[in-house]
Amino acid sequence: MPYLTIKAHLRGTPERFTILRDAMLSATKVYNGLIFHLRQEYQQHGKVCYSASHLNRIARQLPRHKELYSDVVDTTRQEVRWAFQAFFQKRKHDKQARPPGFRKKTRLSPLRYSHPNNGSIKVIHKRGMTYLRISLGTTRKDGVRRLVFRLHTRPNVDLSQLKNVQIIYDTHTRDFQARLVVEVDVPDKSGEATVGVDIGEDWLIAADFCDGSRYLVCGRLLKATRRYWQKVRAKVKPPSQDHPMMSRRYRQIARKEARQITHALHIASRRFVDVCADKGVGTIILGDLTGIRQRIAYGTRMNQRLHAWPYARLRAMIEYKATLLGIKVKVVCEKYTSQTCPQCGIRKKSNRKHRGWYSCCCGFEGQADLVGAFNIHQKVSGIPSSGRSARPVVLVFDHHTVHEATSSREAA
Numbered sequence: 424m425p426y427l428t429i430k431a432h433l434r435g436t437p438e439r440f441t442i443l444r445d446a447m448l449s450a451t452k453v454y455n456g457l458i459f460h461l462r463q464e465y466q467q468h469g470k471v472c473y474s475a476s477h478l479n480r481i482a483r484q485l486p487r488h489k490e491l492y493s494d495v496v497d498t499t500r501q502e503v504r505w506a507f508q509a510f511f512q513k514r515k516h517d518k519q520a521r522p523p524g525f526r527k528k529t530r531l532s533p534l535r536y537s538h539p540n541n542g543s544i545k546v547i548h549k550r551g552m553t554y555l556r557i558s559l560g561t562t563r564k565d566g567v568r569r570l571v572f573r574l575h576t577r578p579n580v581d582l583s584q585l586k587n588v589q590i591i592y593d594t595h596t597r598d599f600q601a602r603l604v605v606e607v608d609v610p611d612k613s614g615e616a617t618v619g620v621d622i623g624e625d626w627l628i629a630a631d632f633c634d635g636s637r638y639l640v641c642g643r644l645l646k647a648t649r650r651y652w653q654k655v656r657a658k659v660k661p662p663s664q665d666h667p668m669m670s671r672r673y674r675q676i677a678r679k680e681a682r683q684i685t686h687a688l689h690i691a692s693r694r695f696v697d698v699c700a701d702k703g704v705g706t707i708i709l710g711d712l713t714g715i716r717q718r719i720a721y722g723t724r725m726n727q728r729l730h731a732w733p734y735a736r737l738r739a740m741i742e743y744k745a746t747l748l749g750i751k752v753k754v755v756c757e758k759y760t761s762q763t764c765p766q767c768g769i770r771k772k773s774n775r776k777h778r779g780w781y782s783c784c785c786g787f788e789g790q791a792d793l794v795g796a797f798n799i800h801q802k803v804s805g806i807p808s809s810g811r812s813a814r815p816v817v818l819v820f821d822h823h824t825v826h827e828a829t830s831s832r833e834a835a
Contacts, residue, residue: 425746426586427607431576433555433590433599439570440599443534445490446559447592450499450532452487455525457503462522471511473504490560491534494543498535531592539585546582547571553582555601557590574601581605595678610749614705619800620695620741621710621757621792622734625779628695629792631800632702637793637815640691641828644820645684645733652680684733687820692740694818694825700748707745709738710757710799755802761795790815 433440460481465471478500482488488496506523513520526532536544536557547554553574561568584606591600621629627642656676662669669677699707712734742752763770764783774783781791793815817828 424606425609425743426604427743427747429576429580429582429603429605431555431574431601431603433572433601434575435570435572439572442559442565442567443570443590443599444531444592446495447531447534447590448529449487449490450495450534451526451528451530453482453485453491453496453499454503454532455528456485456487457481457500458506458523458525461503461507465522471507473507475500475504478503488560489562490564492536492543492558492560494536494538494541494558495534498537499532533592534590535587536589537587539587544585544588546574546585553580555588557588572599572601574603576603584608595674607747609747614703614750616702616704617706617708617800617804618699618702618704619708619796619798619802619804621760621795621799622712622737623792623795626790626792627691627737629790629796630695630698631793631796632704633800633804634702636702637796638695638698639790639792639815639817640695640825641817641819645687648680648683648687652676685736688733688737688740690820690823690825691818692737692744696741696744696748696750699745699750704750706751706753706803707741708799708803709741709752709754710760710795711754712738712757753803755799757795757799760798760802761791763794763798765789765794765797765801 433443457478461471461473482496482500491499503523510520510522534557539545543558545556547556553576554571555574556569556571558569559567582603582605586604586606588604589602591602592598593600617633619631623629623642624646625642626639627645628638628640630638632638656673659673659676660670661673738754745752759770761781762772762774764774764781764785764787766787767783767785769783769785771783774781775791779791780788781794782788818825819828
């Protein structure tokens, strides 16, 4: 069963948030206390025992652990264990690697509840509103054992299959939020139709459906957004080795850019997955672009574009949106798919002409990204090619959705 993470804002009285803040500071104290003892062990013996029983013995000696629910202490202990595992893994290749560091004393560490069935968290529906009750330590000095907050989230959210909750403090918005992980029931999609997808930069999504239809989603809006914010960022003093902290204006630019890019990716992925559902697609075949930034070096300007290319985020959005609709997603290697002719099978890099146009000596011509999508599609489905390509449906962005291009100039 797939899982979905739902973001919600917490609403309550200032007194409750004061208690919540104190509990999150206690989690920071417990984390730093565990790190301190393990660092001492490493300095004395050159090795560390980070088993659950050993960390529990250390945690029971810390004065603030009684102010937290046992579930929160266990998840904090697990964070310390992961930190030292990563350290020793890095130590194998880098002898200069340093043990995990401490968190700032003023940092509000997340409160993680991973076992909702034991009563640590509970969702309450009352008078058309949804409330979240979280448990705290049983021996707190103030005597508070539970806190209740109203959840402010999107409507029609089903929290009946809640699996875990994470309470965090967003330093950007200065707001307390909850990350609710719920198990989702998905419909049984047994469709036999398939679609091959090539994720690109100029053309964000190039899709080849088994019924012969083809879709292109223009990615020029994302490129324009990136270029605009790069020009704005160039007028602001960037972080340096002497001043590694980003300025408030620099962080503001990064947040605005991220929000706009994320919004556009959600629009594109949602429209594409809805089209797949309407066509009865049961399997989406994606090309694997993992490590493309390390494999390709085109110079400073092109490398900057490649590193700003959000292909992994788009792939993740397509995967989870398709999974919620019961559509399977397969990832295959896309090596040489945009250089191979679908008609004669000749692989030649020079067949890719100007502006992404593909032309082969056998007479086949077509859009290069659609050629890649067809070859990706053929790897799994085995669909034979006649060498003909249907006129693609070109989708372009506006402010809130994507729509079919009404002219060739708009598509370009």
